[in-house]
Amino acid sequence: MKEFSSSTRVKICGIRDxxxxxxxxxxxxxxxxxxxxxxxxxxxxxxxxxxxxAVKKSSDATKVVGVFVNVLASDVNTxxxxxxxxxVQLSGDESWEYCREVVKPVIKAxxxxxxxxxxxxxxxxxxxxxxPPQRFITLLDSQVEGKYGGTGERFNWHLAQRxxxxxxxxxxxxxxxxxxxxxxxxxxxxxxxxxxxxxxGGVKDIAKIRTFIEEVRKVDERRQAAT
Numbered sequence: 001m002k003e004f005s006s007s008t009r010v011k012i013c014g015i016r017d018x019x020x021x022x023x024x025x026x027x028x029x030x031x032x033x034x035x036x037x038x039x040x041x042x043x044x045x046x047x048x049x050x051x052x053x054a055v056k057k058s059s060d061a062t063k064v065v066g067v068f069v070n071v072l073a074s075d076v077n078t079x080x081x082x083x084x085x086x087x088v089q090l091s092g093d094e095s096w097e098y099c100r101e102v103v104k105p106v107i108k109a110x111x112x113x114x115x116x117x118x119x120x121x122x123x124x125x126x127x128x129x130x131x132p133p134q135r136f137i138t139l140l141d142s143q144v145e146g147k148y149g150g151t152g153e154r155f156n157w158h159l160a161q162r163x164x165x166x167x168x169x170x171x172x173x174x175x176x177x178x179x180x181x182x183x184x185x186x187x188x189x190x191x192x193x194x195x196x197x198x199x200x201g202g203v204k205d206i207a208k209i210r211t212f213i214e215e216v217r218k219v220d221e222r223r224q225a226a227t
Contacts, residue, residue: 025059099136112140
């Protein structure tokens, strides 16, 4: 069942250097994401280790997430250990059984296409039965052919709203500083994930990172004041 909280977790994904990572930490990000899958935001294990080390020296609160797509679980575990990752995000076609082979806590991405709420309930229930809640969270993202995340495109928020009433979920896909408040007010997710929405010209923009997190915290404050 859903773990309710007044604080919306924020994940800044696709970080590629220490300066942007530390800016996200300073702004109050709960997670930073390092992409190991082939993409324009991909980082090498050595680079990721350097960034993760800087984050951990700066903050105990911000967790480092490694993003993987369709690689051997043994390779995921090796890289996660080498880089001292806190979480592993699986953004490919990995099964729930595969997730059980991953040592670190798992963020399992599910891409939204034409599924009904009932189909999503069933899928998340299966994951919840196979993985303990303290080491498992689901991320809902947009389905775009040929892409495994980082699409910058929104999906049906009303569908996300129905799912978020029953399960703790992170919402990704098309979020930016201008629309994240509306998303949180509509869906009330466990967390939000942004990558391209805090970039300018394909590069992380520190001002946008700060504004994005500020907008999230403003909504949290309004919700807390209303309770």
